[in-house]
Amino acid sequence: MIRITTHIAIDERELQFDFVRASGPGGQNVNKVATAAQLRFDVRHSPSLSDEVRIRLVRLAGRKMTAEGILVIEAKRFRSQDRNRQDAVNRLTALVRKASEKPTPRLKTRPSKASRERKIHAKRLRSRTKQLRRPVPGSED
Numbered sequence: 001m002i003r004i005t006t007h008i009a010i011d012e013r014e015l016q017f018d019f020v021r022a023s024g025p026g027g028q029n030v031n032k033v034a035t036a037a038q039l040r041f042d043v044r045h046s047p048s049l050s051d052e053v054r055i056r057l058v059r060l061a062g063r064k065m066t067a068e069g070i071l072v073i074e075a076k077r078f079r080s081q082d083r084n085r086q087d088a089v090n091r092l093t094a095l096v097r098k099a100s101e102k103p104t105p106r107l108k109t110r111p112s113k114a115s116r117e118r119k120i121h122a123k124r125l126r127s128r129t130k131q132l133r134r135p136v137p138g139s140e141d
Contacts, residue, residue, distance in 0.1 A: 002089065004096045010048045015092075016040040017085060022076035036076035039088035044069025049096070057099035071095075 001009045022036035043049065043057055043065065061071050073095075075088035111119075 002093060004093055005100050008048060008053065008096065008100055010041075010046070010092075010096070014041060014046055014048065015089070017088075019081055022084075033081075035079060035081050035084055036074065037081065037084040037088045039071075039073040039075070039085075039092060041071045041073075041092060042069065043071050052102075053096070053100050056103075057096060060095060060099050 002012060002015075003009050016039070018038040018040070019034040020036050020038060021034050043054055043061070046054070049057065057071070058065055058069070064073060065071055071092070073088045073091050075084040075091065077087055078084050
């Protein structure tokens with residue numbers, strides 16, 4: 001079991017790992033060894049997640065989510081398979097933890113009377129400055 005929060009734990013059997021060859025520098029090691037980890041987690045059918053967390057996770061995942069509701073996380077930062085596997089699990093944990101936080105609702109606010117008056121005063125000053133830049137009517141240079 002992977003403990004995410006006090007209420008959420010994901011069974012390791014829900015995670016599917018595929019190992020592929022990583023791109024980038026690394027010489028022969030990159031060409032021969034499949035070190036990059038692809039973690040697949042079925043968000044849509046996971047019994048570990050509540051509906052609220054599931055909806056927020058789909059929104060947070062963005063392009064990492066497939067049309068079938070499977071979250072795909074690719075980890076290829078490290079040169080060893082184990083470290084990439086652990087990195088993918090850590091990234092999944094962080095994503096689910098963030099999705100489990102309830103967003104605080106926005107409170108509607110209104111500008112104070114003093115701030116409205118300051119705004120109008122500033123507009124008047126700006127208007128006066130621009131008026132003084134205009135040519136005086138009736139005077140020809």
